[in-house]
Amino acid sequence: MTQQFSRLVAGVYRIGQVFTRAGSTVTSCTAYNRNTNDVVGLHLIPLPPPTAASAPQQLQSLFAQLERRRQVQSPAVLPLHTWGLDGSWLYLVTDPPRGISLRHLMDHEHIDLQRALQIVRQILKGAEALEAQGFMGLDLRPSLITVQVIEFRDYVQIDDLGLRLLVNALGLGTSQQPDDMAFFDPRYLAPEEIQGLPPGPWSDVYHAGLLLFELVTGRPPFTGRTIAETAFLQTNAPLPSLELYHHNTPNVVQALLEHALAKQPAQRFASVQAFLNALNGIQMPPPPERVPAFGEITLLASAEQQPSSATREIAAIKTTSDLSLAQTLIQASQREAASPPASPEAGPHSERAEKDVLAYLCFEKGERPLHLPIRGRNVVVGRADPRRQLYPDIDLTPLDTNMVVSRQHARIHFEETFFYIEDLKSHNGTWLGGLRLKPLKAELLQHGDRLRFGSLECIFRVPGQSDPPRPGARSEPQAKSPPKADQPGS
Helix, strand or coil: CHHHHCCCECCCEEEEEECCCCCCCCEEEEEEECCCCCEEEEEEEECCCCCCCCCHHHHHHHHHHHHHHHCCCCCCECCEEEEEEECCEEEEEECCCCCEEHHHHHHHCCCCHHHHHHHHHHHHHHHHHHHCCCCCCCCCCHHHEEEEEECCEEEEEECCCCHHHHHHHCCCCCCCCCCCCCCCCHHHCCHHHHCCCCCCHHHHHHHHHHHHHHHHHCCCCCCCCCHHHHHHHHHHCCCCCHHHCCCCCCHHHHHHHHHHCCCCHHHCCCCHHHHHHHHHCCCCCCCHHHCCCCCCCCHHHHCCCCCCHHHHHHHHCCCCCCHHHHHHHHHHHHHHCCCCCCCHHHHHHCHHHHHCCCEEEEECCCCCCEEEEECCCEEEEECCEHHHCECCCEECCCCCCCCCCCCCCEEEEEECCEEEEEECCCCCCEEEECEECCECCCEEECCCCEEEECCEEEEEECCCCCCCCCCCCCCCCECECCCCCCCCCC
16 A cells, blocks of 8 residues: 555655554555645545446535535544545545554553543533534444543544545445444444434434443443344343443443433433533542542551551442442541551651561641551552452552552562662653653662652651751752662662
């Protein structure tokens, strides 16, 4: 394909990186605009030889759809800048690809209910903008939705350009590969589309409901062993209960999904706006870690390396609709840790500090500082994942209100008289002073150093060592390499 376009496309665009596999109906790539020196997204479709059935009238109708698509302006929709013909090829110019596909996000990250709702809300806003220009029956496969994370916030964009319908209208849609543009994947189609009926706004309500179900549970609601079996389940099988795959999901989410995924279009939300309004009306209880202020949970400072049963219960009810239960468990955890943790400034007079505490991570925001003890030579810092029964040695879940900490974020290692810290390929990085650590490269950690896990800031302190003078006698510490003589490397 690229050999055919060793020249400039339309005399302007030079092909860069090609993303689609060999044999795909549509070739998608980056390109360089010679006139502006910008990088753009470029999509190339071969036009079939003209016949009596596909005369200029049909092409004009298709081109009119592209012109309407170009008019769509929404931050939740990939913009189509221009389009045209180059010999026997139709080309479309868009923004260059940014972020990752929703498919990649689903496959590689654990998405909680709150984040799933936020993603689907943005998808519905994009669908509303497309429907305003007359586009319905959108191609909302996860591979055609892009998620860009900026400062820990998801920015979602629908990449559907109408290419699936365009390719099939040109008679090019014969592929049975799920990742091909022309493929009608029954996992992401409404029942009326599978039955050959025209789609409408109710169809996109169904599409968004399918995505919300998969975001919450990790799997599509209807998947058979064959394409035909999947199509049968999509048109006939009842919606599975979310509780089968994701415990403690609020009943209101199940009820809204059953309404959005009703088999009969008349029984669904009348429009994507109505579905969006319903999702906006969900009153999600705050996760337990967001209820207390800094320092209000004292159990973490007195727990051993394995979290207590109360801690695990608090993490497990993250999406429960019973806020009183969350409050009860928080009170239980506070009673379990009735005595406050030893302060790292207590020095040798602190019994617990002398006994087994090697150091502390000190979070000093709020009225009461929170000091998390380090009691081991190899301690993993991260966020609990009750669904997979993964609990780090130091669990930052109660502090991580913005979900910026990875499940296994960093490791603190103690050897002889020296401490080291290394980043464990975390998503948002580990910072020592003003320097972001390179993954899996240990750096020397000293008393008073400031650490940041994503956006969570703390101070590393060793019992018995005095702090530097407070008026800024010690500037922001920089990551230091271990001394060559007595300290092993990473």
